[in-house]
Amino acid sequence: MFSVTVRDHMMIAHSFRGEVFGPAQRLHGATFVVDVTFRGPELDVDDILVDIGLATQHVHEVVGALSYRNLDDEPAFEGVNTSTEVLARTVADRVAERVRAGDLGGAGDRVTALVVTLHESHVAWASYECDL
Amino acid sequence: MFSVTVRDHMMIAHSFRGEVFGPAQRLHGATFVVDVTFRGPELDVDDILVDIGLATQHVHEVVGALSYRNLDDEPAFEGVNTSTEVLARTVADRVAERVRAGDLGGAGDRVTALVVTLHESHVAWASYECDL
Amino acid sequence: MFSVTVRDHMMIAHSFRGEVFGPAQRLHGATFVVDVTFRGPELDVDDILVDIGLATQHVHEVVGALSYRNLDDEPAFEGVNTSTEVLARTVADRVAERVRAGDLGGAGDRVTALVVTLHESHVAWASYECDL
Amino acid sequence: MFSVTVRDHMMIAHSFRGEVFGPAQRLHGATFVVDVTFRGPELDVDDILVDIGLATQHVHEVVGALSYRNLDDEPAFEGVNTSTEVLARTVADRVAERVRAGDLGGAGDRVTALVVTLHESHVAWASYECDL
Amino acid sequence: MFSVTVRDHMMIAHSFRGEVFGPAQRLHGATFVVDVTFRGPELDVDDILVDIGLATQHVHEVVGALSYRNLDDEPAFEGVNTSTEVLARTVADRVAERVRAGDLGGAGDRVTALVVTLHESHVAWASYECDL
């Protein structure tokens, strides 16, 4: 099994609803360093799993669509806490859509799973993984 | 599948029995940077897998109970080498106990596996993973 | 010359005024990983420059007073952009005050300079350094 | 399940064939920071999965045999692009051979899988994992 | 004194002349993770030292002009070993030129020094610093 990971980041504001969040119920923010991992059992005729240029570009677009925003105002997150877990799943879902749509070239046929990790600080991070 | 990781560290002295350990048979020590990963397939009503505040607190207690000690003198490790592998398992077992006891709130029902990684230097680390 | 550094972090929301900031004029946020370095030419009778326990505690208090907040609403930053540079200076000024007030014990006599670095992502950071 | 990882690095020149590689079709190079992970369900009588000294030595030999070379001239890679994925598999195959041959001592019986990760920069890396 | 750093990277091939270099006399390569630090005593009216967007863009152009190349063939390095030290100075000189030319906006007046660090692996790096 092969995997290829590219890293990007986003900077967002948000707040959480629920007593469990303590002071994080206030409006605050985060830098998320985002690692997107593509997994698959075979390489293509060029001896790669994904075109890392295309992967970088599409991850950047997906992450960019969330960055420099107050996620409390984004319709996509209405009624849901934008926890690190939820955001990891959101990034994974949106990258998966592009892989399936053929935006990453032949990777659409070879990539069988994604793992997205969001680092919220040097001491905490969360991941979401899904099959394609 | 979701996962959430929190990082802490401990500083311990110990020695190893067995020729395979070479100079590490002498009394020496280590800083272990400890990553505890909680895994589970579903989020709770607050859209999180674990309360990261509770997770941080309990990992800190488990790691703190080992830190600033000479592990050669700890009854818990009598007759066993406190290798990085063994200490990763020890931390995992002790965190697992707390998860099962409900100390991390509803995470006890949602967390299905733990992975504990102990970094002993910038060039070596070991992990132990177990189902809950 | 000796130096001792402790690391902490804060998570804040803010926006910037000025066209130079582009999309960062919108309300967004950041995790700042904060490194506070104490510098001085001599050690004390205990062979240390600062009591790292006290240093960690006071840095945590200074950083905590900024964290989980929307800095746009903080009177301390009225009329100023809370750029990474400005926040590094703010943390340095507040830690310096505590060092001078004797909150870090004898370090008040030995620490001659501070350097504060705020990492806003894996690809950008800023520092402020000042003599005491 | 236990795992133990050791880190080394290699510095190589190479070029790629295929339009998908863009400017990387030109002769260029890379530092690969190499992480080799040994996995297995049980520890030996010394309470370790692998002799980390032996693991470090053999990984260093495998990595060293590729380093300070132009991989375009290496017969082992004739007709194949030395992508990060391919090199991760090469390192894994060569370490696996040594594990199976008993070069890492009893680890040959206990190690059931390998994962090799090659970091080509701070924003991209690739892995290959295989059962033994 | 303030400083702002942005990180980028380049991937190059090269060889060294001189017995001191041992196996690195052969054609090989490196990924250099490049940190460019701008230093200056004062912030501008927007409360920043440099426009981080412009800084990122110009560092990327300077680094990109070296990347995906065999430096042995570059006229700019004729008769000189492209050691990490030399390449750090080259990047610094080229960024300095742009700062002086006003390419980074008002930073040309405020930035008084540059530090460029090139990381060639996880265990070795080199820097060059110069006044403007």
Added chain:
Amino acid sequence: MFSVTVRDHMMIAHSFRGEVFGPAQRLHGATFVVDVTFRGPELDVDDILVDIGLATQHVHEVVGALSYRNLDDEPAFEGVNTSTEVLARTVADRVAERVRAGDLGGAGDRVTALVVTLHESHVAWASYECDL
């Protein structure tokens, strides 16, 4: 001004005398990731500041002479707390001696200062710098 840094590590046991150290008065230990920086204004005829091979070897010997030991038993540290600051100075003094003795070749003439940083964990480190 140029600088070149090489990284190594050591694993030691020790205890501290003095109430300021709290639980660290007990016998415990640490991994110190050691960064040794050589600084100087000029390069040699090979376009380098130091022979990085020689630098790596001598740093490894200096660090190795401290590693896998209980520093409480080392005559060199009698009557002194082996704080991170003290150990940084010890490593710097011992490397400086070798530079002055010509062990690092021509670097003895070109290196004008050393900086040694010891990372004791992911959240704390200390440095010592001295002129040669």
